[in-house]
Amino acid sequence: MTYALPPLNALRAFEAAARHLSFKLAAHELHVTPAAVGQQVKALEARLGVQLFERLHKQLILTAAGQAYLPGVSEGFRHIAEATSQLKPSGTVLLQLGVHGSFDLRRLDLAEFRSAHADIGLRVLQPAGLHELVEGKVDLLIARGLSRHPGYRCDRLNEGSGLGDWLIAPEGTADCPEIVSFREWLRALPAENPLANRRPRLVGISGS
Structure with a gap:
């Protein structure tokens, strides 16, 4: 089965920005610039064909589509993190x-x-x-x-x-x-x- 997935970096940018409701705080977490987060989210919105955030003056708000999308994306990252943590590579x-x-x-x-x-x-x-x-x-x-x-x-x-x-x-x-x-x-x-x-x-x- 082939999964139709958006770029991982764009998903990470969206998920972090949605948790913080801030491109600036998401950028701090991901070690990139706020502009980079904004560009990744914009590219994701263009790819999906839906608007994920309302960009108001000094405020970021999830749209209905963004609210619906966030739980699945967060859950997916959680499963990946759990699967990774269960790996037991040899060595230190x-x-x-x-x-x-x-x-x-x-x-x-x-x-x-x-x-x-x-x-x-x-x-x-x-x-x-x-x-x-x-x-x-x-x-x-x-x-x-x-x-x-x-x-x-x-x-x-x-x-x-x-x-x-x-x-x-x-x-x-x-x-x-x-x-x-x-x-x-x-x-x-x-x-x-x-x-x-x-x-x-x-x-x-x-x-x-």
């Missing part, structure tokens, strides 16, 4: 961690993490920032700042308000097993350790 899963330049890596006990998670090949890029995360050079990032980034899950590593260290991962991959393992590792670092003031502890989530 590579996890690339970016860290800002002033962060002391000794806080993370990375040697112990690697020993406890032999199935995860952890590589560290330092210094690294949001630019490297957006470009896909790293899978998750420890960044310094206030950390409110649409399309990303942000977990604070230390208590308090204002500037701090955050673990940041794209929402689309934030629940991948290797990222979950690293997040749980940070949570499990013993607060009662004599070096506790040098250890990170996830204390909250900043969503977008």
Whole structure:
């Protein structure tokens, strides 16, 4: 059976824009420009012969056709993601961690993490920032700042308000097993350790 499918990039652009009701936020999630998202959606509408969005001043609204189309597209992506996650390739899963330049890596006990998670090949890029995360050079990032980034899950590593260290991962991959393992590792670092003031502890989530 041959499936009559629109281009995958156009479907991704539509699905992300429909979830966010924003070309800008969809572009941030997909690591492209808002203009690129708009062009992909426009091309999809032309291919399908229907209008998917009402483009109002500073507002994006799904048409009836868009509302009807979205659940099936989202479900299709979910099935693809689930099928992909069930694959068990041989060898080690590579996890690339970016860290800002002033962060002391000794806080993370990375040697112990690697020993406890032999199935995860952890590589560290330092210094690294949001630019490297957006470009896909790293899978998750420890960044310094206030950390409110649409399309990303942000977990604070230390208590308090204002500037701090955050673990940041794209929402689309934030629940991948290797990222979950690293997040749980940070949570499990013993607060009662004599070096506790040098250890990170996830204390909250900043969503977008």
